[in-house]
Amino acid sequence: MLYKFKSRATADLIMLEPNGRQLLKIVGKGEEPHGIIIAAQIPAAIEALQAAVAAEEAAERDLQEPLQGAPAAQDGEEAPDGPxxxxxxxxxxxxxxxxxxxxxxxxxxGKDVTW
Known part of the structure; x- marks a missing residue:
């Protein structure tokens, strides 16, 4: 399934279901196949998305700090996996x-966003 976000102010935005669902969850909307973010709700939605992005970046920095002091993988050893x-x-x-x-x-x- 795809999420197709629409607004009269922009072109349509199409996302794969897991990505669209993740963003909708962050902004406080359910996983419904159709919905709306009214213009009055948009500033809070933007703030929630920016906070989630900042939290992910902070968590990534925290994970990388211990790895910076770790020795490189030796022959026959695998490097750590993951982003x-x-x-x-x-x-x-x-x-x-x-x-x-x-x-x-x-x-x-002053336009709503629907999906």
């Missing part, structure tokens, strides 16, 4: 950026 080790993977700030932009532009024009 903190290799810097791979899509971060929340990357997934949330287009949605935050849509919310900001919609708020500027």
């Amino acid at each position: 903190a080790a290799g810097g791979e993977g899509v971060r929340l700030h990357q997934r949330a950026a287009p949605f935050i932009d849509m919310l900001r532009r919609s708020a500027a024009e």
Whole structure:
């Protein structure tokens, strides 16, 4: 399933279900297949998304600090897995950026965001 976010202030934004559901959960909306963020709710939604992004970045920094002093993997040993080790993977700030932009532009024009 896909989430298709719409606003009269921007182009449509399409996300895969897990990503869309995660963002909706952060802004305090359920996992319903259809819903609305009215213009008055947009500033709180943006603030919630920015707080979640900041929390994820802080947690990632905390994970990387112990790894910086760790010795490199020896021959035959595997390097630590995960985003903190290799810097791979899509971060929340990357997934949330287009949605935050849509919310900001919609708020500027006083338009609702629906899905």
